Amino acid sequence: MQQRLHVQPSQVLITTGSQQGLDLVAKVLIDAGSKVLVESPTYLGALQAFAPMEPSLVGVPGDDGGPDVEAMAALAPGARFFYLLPNFQNPTGRTIGEARRAAIAECAQRLNLPLVEDNPYGDLWFDAPPASSLAARHPHGSIYLGSFSKVLAPGLRLGYLVAPLALIPKLLQAKQAADLHSPSFNQRIVHEVIRNGFLREHVPTIRALYKSQRDTMLAALARHMPHGVSWNAPSGGMFLWLRLPAALSAVDLLPHAVARGVAFVPGAPFYAGEPEHETLRLSFVTATAEQIDAGIATLAQVVREAIERGGA
């Protein structure tokens, strides 16, 4: 059964996309040198949003099920917050399951560690909704970031954050200093579009489309990729995480792929600490099935040639 986050309207701040939520959180919670915990890897845009406040970023190691809770507990003392994307993470597509979420929330509560939970992709599940949010489990110590970009339109730049009431005045002050307010015109548009339940009809069509695109990409990877390449099978969202043979660097591979008309995002910039150079992010949501299959075939050929060269 889903635990729900109970929210008063005064806890909500409309933001210019959830990216701005990260900027405001940074301004309010980070001082120069503040320790901030992030997943390893984590969303590059968060690293960039936090950077101007000059934090000391620490990646919490983990596995395919999420961050390691013992490592989290060991790193927690003195940290301002732990930033997480529990659902279909950017870049890995990783989702944290029920048991790990319970343990993370318990650990955060016990150690009084604030959580910043970023959830732009949570509605884009394929077979079943993800487990309850971390914020619902740790409501007095969590900031929750949401967005209309992935379910309606990124070009409207409309997101929101939900924070404990005590933090709202500081966040509001930072918001006013950043851009006075998010476009009221866009807020009215989104209100009109969603008020009669449009998202309830629209989002299932996105889920079905992205699921079929994921399936196409998984089939293409299995069909084309040489031995030594591995990848995950995300249960929602937009991204899949691929691991090259350890001798290869995704950064070095990129120009070879781009020269053949295929782009990906190398994994290295998503790490706060030591990167894993053999990782890369694939997006399966903007290409047709034919393009996905052809693109993966081309990428596989580029990887095969790099393996034969003994490096990218």
Place this chain on the structure above:
Amino acid sequence: MQQRLHVQPSQVLITTGSQQGLDLVAKVLIDAGSKVLVESPTYLGALQAFAPMEPSLVGVPGDDGGPDVEAMAALAPGARFFYLLPNFQNPTGRTIGEARRAAIAECAQRLNLPLVEDNPYGDLWFDAPPASSLAARHPHGSIYLGSFSKVLAPGLRLGYLVAPLALIPKLLQAKQAADLHSPSFNQRIVHEVIRNGFLREHVPTIRALYKSQRDTMLAALARHMPHGVSWNAPSGGMFLWLRLPAALSAVDLLPHAVARGVAFVPGAPFYAGEPEHETLRLSFVTATAEQIDAGIATLAQVVREAIERGGA
């Protein structure tokens, strides 16, 4: 004859209102403790936008004609930039004239002091356009901030900055970290609205309206205000600056005025340094002529009562 600022498209960055331009400038040009020069008083929103980067703000003294250039020169060494609103300034309505602009630009060039020129109100002139921009006089050392908020619609949150090419990559990086991009939907709307010259027809109607509202307020002030109260006569924009008898504090006066249905903005928060407590800002642009006259009559009565009490 107007000196024009010659701009390449690659020098322009679209911002979520010109307020965001201030946020980006702060992130790129200010480190903790950096000296930053501002007019005295200056736009409160700029003080708020700069604050998260923890500058050391220094107000440059001046007179009704603008900042004192000798004071500017004395304060310039080590300053990251001088932030100015040369046209119909918020809060004072002050405009810097031709000779002072030339002297400020010459001083900035000679001392290698960057200028950040904020110009949201420049198109709202009443009788004649203001003198050429500071950026046109010091193009390689100026960042210029513009906005569609005052000539089209604030609710679209669309502004822009023009910067020397060398600064654009850092500003762009800060922009992406702040909100990825300004709403593309709003950019398309504004493009459609202005591409056939709508602003050339529309802005003169705003100028005429605001000029008549300014005239109404000046007449009402002359008619109602007691001896010892003084004010300026802005040649454009939205604001007028009023000075109470020196014994009165505008902050203390405010609740008495609000209780009678009249609001203003006390001047003190607009000062980076020691405030002038007897100052306040009046806006003449959102009320009808009848409301302006009645409001000023009420405010005059509140001031008169405060003078009789010997303080607010």
